[in-house]
Amino acid sequence: MDLTPDSDDPPPEVTWAVRLQASRLVVREPNKREVPYPLDGKAFRLGRAEDNRIIVKAEFVAAHQLRFEPTGVGDGYRVRDLGGPCSLMFNGHQVPEHELRHGDVLRVGDPYTGSFVTITYQRLARTLAPSDDQQVPRCRLDLPEVTIGREGCELTLASLLVSRRHATVRALPEGHEVRDLNSANGTFVNGERVQQSKRLARGDIIQVGPFKLVYDGRSLDSYDHRGAIELKARRLMRVVGGGKVILDRVSLAIQPREFVAIVGGSGAGKSTLLGALSGFSRASEGDVLVNGDDYYANFAAYRGSIGYVPQSDILHQTLTVDEALRFTAQLRLPEDTGDAEIAARVERVLADVDIEDRRTTRISELSGGQRKRVSIAAELLADPSLFFLDEPTSGLDPGLEKRLMYTLRRLADGGRTIVMVTHATANIHQCDHIAFMADGRLVWFGPPADALQHFGVRSGDFADIYTKVDGDAHESHPLVQGELRTEYGRWREAHERGEPSLAELWELRYRRSDARTRYIVERLAGGTRAPAVKPSKLTTSQQNRSATSLTSMRVGAVTPEDRPEPARVSAWQQWLILVRRNIRLLAVDRRNLVTLLLQAPIIGAILVLVARPTALQDLQSSHGRLVLFLVALVAVWCGILCSARELTKERAIYRRERLANLRIGPYLLAKFVVLAAICLVQSVVLLSVLAIKVDFSAAVTTFTATGPVAVVRGVAGLGFFGALLVTTFLSSLSGLGMGLLLSSTSSTSDRAMSVVPLVLVPQLLLALALVSLPAGLAPLSYVTSARWAMEAFGSLTHLQPPRDFAACTIPGNPLSCPIYPTVDYDPSTAHVVEVWGVLLAYTALCVAVAAVVLARRDRER
Numbered sequence: 001m002d003l004t005p006d007s008d009d010p011p012p013e014v015t016w017a018v019r020l021q022a023s024r025l026v027v028r029e030p031n032k033r034e035v036p037y038p039l040d041g042k043a044f045r046l047g048r049a050e051d052n053r054i055i056v057k058a059e060f061v062a063a064h065q066l067r068f069e070p071t072g073v074g075d076g077y078r079v080r081d082l083g084g085p086c087s088l089m090f091n092g093h094q095v096p097e098h099e100l101r102h103g104d105v106l107r108v109g110d111p112y113t114g115s116f117v118t119i120t121y122q123r124l125a126r127t128l129a130p131s132d133d134q135q136v137p138r139c140r141l142d143l144p145e146v147t148i149g150r151e152g153c154e155l156t157l158a159s160l161l162v163s164r165r166h167a168t169v170r171a172l173p174e175g176h177e178v179r180d181l182n183s184a185n186g187t188f189v190n191g192e193r194v195q196q197s198k199r200l201a202r203g204d205i206i207q208v209g210p211f212k213l214v215y216d217g218r219s220l221d222s223y224d225h226r227g228a229i230e231l232k233a234r235r236l237m238r239v240v241g242g243g244k245v246i247l248d249r250v251s252l253a254i255q256p257r258e259f260v261a262i263v264g265g266s267g268a269g270k271s272t273l274l275g276a277l278s279g280f281s282r283a284s285e286g287d288v289l290v291n292g293d294d295y296y297a298n299f300a301a302y303r304g305s306i307g308y309v310p311q312s313d314i315l316h317q318t319l320t321v322d323e324a325l326r327f328t329a330q331l332r333l334p335e336d337t338g339d340a341e342i343a344a345r346v347e348r349v350l351a352d353v354d355i356e357d358r359r360t361t362r363i364s365e366l367s368g369g370q371r372k373r374v375s376i377a378a379e380l381l382a383d384p385s386l387f388f389l390d391e392p393t394s395g396l397d398p399g400l401e402k403r404l405m406y407t408l409r410r411l412a413d414g415g416r417t418i419v420m421v422t423h424a425t426a427n428i429h430q431c432d433h434i435a436f437m438a439d440g441r442l443v444w445f446g447p448p449a450d451a452l453q454h455f456g457v458r459s460g461d462f463a464d465i466y467t468k469v470d471g472d473a474h475e476s477h478p479l480v481q482g483e484l485r486t487e488y489g490r491w492r493e494a495h496e497r498g499e500p501s502l503a504e505l506w507e508l509r510y511r512r513s514d515a516r517t518r519y520i521v522e523r524l525a526g527g528t529r530a531p532a533v534k535p536s537k538l539t540t541s542q543q544n545r546s547a548t549s550l551t552s553m554r555v556g557a558v559t560p561e562d563r564p565e566p567a568r569v570s571a572w573q574q575w576l577i578l579v580r581r582n583i584r585l586l587a588v589d590r591r592n593l594v595t596l597l598l599q600a601p602i603i604g605a606i607l608v609l610v611a612r613p614t615a616l617q618d619l620q621s622s623h624g625r626l627v628l629f630l631v632a633l634v635a636v637w638c639g640i641l642c643s644a645r646e647l648t649k650e651r652a653i654y655r656r657e658r659l660a661n662l663r664i665g666p667y668l669l670a671k672f673v674v675l676a677a678i679c680l681v682q683s684v685v686l687l688s689v690l691a692i693k694v695d696f697s698a699a700v701t702t703f704t705a706t707g708p709v710a711v712v713r714g715v716a717g718l719g720f721f722g723a724l725l726v727t728t729f730l731s732s733l734s735g736l737g738m739g740l741l742l743s744s745t746s747s748t749s750d751r752a753m754s755v756v757p758l759v760l761v762p763q764l765l766l767a768l769a770l771v772s773l774p775a776g777l778a779p780l781s782y783v784t785s786a787r788w789a790m791e792a793f794g795s796l797t798h799l800q801p802p803r804d805f806a807a808c809t810i811p812g813n814p815l816s817c818p819i820y821p822t823v824d825y826d827p828s829t830a831h832v833v834e835v836w837g838v839l840l841a842y843t844a845l846c847v848a849v850a851a852v853v854l855a856r857r858d859r860e861r
């Protein structure tokens with residue numbers, strides 16, 4: 001029998017404990033519990049001095065910090081900042097005064113120390129009917145066709161995520177259909193992406209960026225969920241290999257603008273819970289609802305609204321802050337965003353994370369905390385409503401940690417729902433709630449200060465909770481003798497054998513607590529005002545217009561920071577941006593570039609030492625074949641070596657960008673093109689160095705059965721040297737393809753490099769240039785690109801094909817020795833071009849397989 005109450009439904013006795021007063025302020029000081037103050041319609045002050053109505057002890061607050069005054073309209077209030085070392089903050093911004101609305105959260109804090117007092121205004125009479133005074137904008141579908149888009153459309157949705165012309169709704173003889181206009185972020189109907197068009201049924205929900213448009217047969221009601229993302233999780237489970245449960249029926253509910261920390265010991269399941277909530281590593285059972293929608297099923301529709309900062313850095317270390325953010329902005333913002341707009345957006349996010357002064361610093365030269373803030377800034381470029389962070393404070397000193405927590409608090413206040421995993425609990429009071437995990441179980445979800453009380457920790461030190469939830473319980477355990485006695489007794493009644501873990505008992509205790517009822521059960525049971533939380537606003541003229549027939553309508557206020565949109569750029573544009581970024585990365589990583597560029601001259605110089613001047617003139621000897629085979633090998637090696645680490649070294653960046661709609665094709669091709677340019681330079685240098693000693697003359701005398709014949713070698717239009725260069729370059733490209741494939745399959749750069757010899761040695765031994773193979777095994781040579789390179793070289797140069805002198809039928813007669821099986825040095829141009837085609841196909845196949853491997857890796861998450 002399982003003792004755990006399974007249902008998250010509210011118990012029947014739960015009621016709303018409100019309506020005692022018309023309105024109140026709830027004040028929370030650092031490390032203290034919330035204190036409610038009823039409001040009576042009179043003016044009063046808040047500050048440190050004894051003559052304030054609300055006295056706060058925090059020393060950074062001025063003696064008289066805030067004045068609250070009735071507005072004279074109903075029971076409304078206004079707050080004014082009276083000045084002092086700290087200022088009044090609302091929505092993450094400093095304000096001199098503010099008219100209060102239900103749910104407003106004000107902070108008085110010190111940005112430098114990251115400490116603040118939180119004041120929440122609650123107009124209790126309104127809590128049961130929060131949307132009464134909010135009008136949902138309605139767009140009547142009277143026109144034959146209503147275009148939806150960001151600018152100049154009949155229905156204008158002012159958002160970062162909406163394309164200029166995003167979709168149309170067309171009238172049909174009966175009903176309507178919605179058609180996607182090749183929008184950057186897609187149009188979704190009931191969570192499914194509209195491929196071309198889709199006929200609408202009453203009640204269908206069209207999702208365009210952060211807007212939901214509810215179709216009722218004649219009109220569209222528009223809801224905007226920016227700044228109002230509510231996240232609910234019901235009974236999330238994650239079971240891994242061997243049936244191990246690493247996430248055990250976790251339910252929780254996070255409201256808009258809340259800042260929630262997932263804490264717990266190492267291996268407690270924090271990252272697993274974050275993965276399940278963010279959808280990047282999904283739960284095996286249970287639901288996640290975002291604003292009432294099944295999040296997993298609608299992941300594509302919400303993807304653009306999510307920010308995700310993983311543990312590893314997600315920007316290239318060799319770029320400056322400004323460069324890295326600009327490239328990220330170009331990738332995530334739409335194609336038509338101008339340079340000035342991008343610069344303004346970068347400026348804004350740098351200000352948001354308070355790091356403007358490091359704009360021109362290389363990321364590798366920043367401190368850990370600054371790097372984290374730049375990663376956060378990169379995510380803010382797309383203005384996410386839902387923000388997930390995995391240990392953003394790890395490795396930071398206490399001061400930086402505090403400031404980063406303050407930054408996140410401000411960002412949440414500014415209209416984001418933030419969930420983060422952290423080990424750092426010193427500043428945990430800046431969060432609205434903590435989700436305490438132990439052994440894959442949720443042992444607490446609620447305000448941090450209440451957690452201390454729940455776990456009976458009087459020291460005020462969160463670390464004491466960690467020790468209390470860790471380990472196994474048994475009858476003589478002090479906790480079982482004390483505060484967990486009841487839970488242990490219940491567990492014993494239900495289980496005949498074994499002992500529970502302490503986490504299991506704490507979970508039982510939490511499940512019986514008022515906190516769970518208040519912060520999970522009631523919240524989960526409270527319906528989301530479907531289909532979205534916050535109806536968007538219309539100006540009066542627009543409301544008038546929308547009330548009659550629609551000619552044009554605008555939803556959502558356009559602010560300067562709204563203008564750029566984190567939309568998916570086209571594949572072509574993405575490729576161009578990535579090419580530019582790769583070039584920049586190469587250019588700034590001088591040491592790597594010099595190493596790459598020196599490879600060819602150094603190896604060429606060594607080849608010069610061993611090559612004879614007549615190597616390519618004496619067609620009967622094997623020396624020419626050896627020299628050309630070495631050139632082919634070196635070309636393939638250079639290709640592999642310059643690309644084998646390319647994908648692994650930026651795996652974390654790739655993963656993050658992939659989640660934000662990076663396409664695999666442009667990504668791989670951008671790598672390919674830039675590295676191909678390096679290969680071309682290497683090929684030219686290699687042959688040029690060789691040409692210092694080796695005679696590359698096209699004219700040569702060859703001996704046939706009828707006697708000596710003078711021939712001019714080469715391919716029309718390219719000549720002899722040009723054709724040799726093409727062969728060298730194509731050989732190098734085949735190595736580049738192999739390197740990318742290798743890199744795509746390896747998880748780390750070291751692993752990729754350790755596999756390189758396994759690829760190179762077969763090139764040496766199986767290419768049918770130095771040693772023969774039995775006829776049955778000869779087809780093995782087809783998988784080595786060096787074989788095809790050698791075949792092209794041999795054909796171009798009119799070389800004698802290699803013979804197996806150990807198998808001659810007439811001893812001493814070389815012509816009686818068999819040519820290596822399958823080798824064909826047919827000197828015709830057609831044959832040479834055919835072999836070049838094979839080399840190109842070889843390269844294309846490697847890149848295509850690399851793309852498939854990357855796509856499969858996506859599914860591993």
Ligand SMILES: Nc1ncnc2c1ncn2[C@@H]1O[C@H](COP(=O)(O)OP(=O)(O)OP(=O)(O)O)[C@@H](O)[C@H]1O
Nearest residue numbers: 240241244246264265266267268269270271272273
């Ligand atoms: N794919 C998996 N297969 C098997 N076990 C896994 C898998 N992923 C996680 N685990 C295990 O699940 C447990 C929880 O892992 P998780 O990464 O969520 O812990 P965490 O609380 O984030 O730990 P830390 O603070 O050390 O990062 C760990 O014991 C981990 O070894």
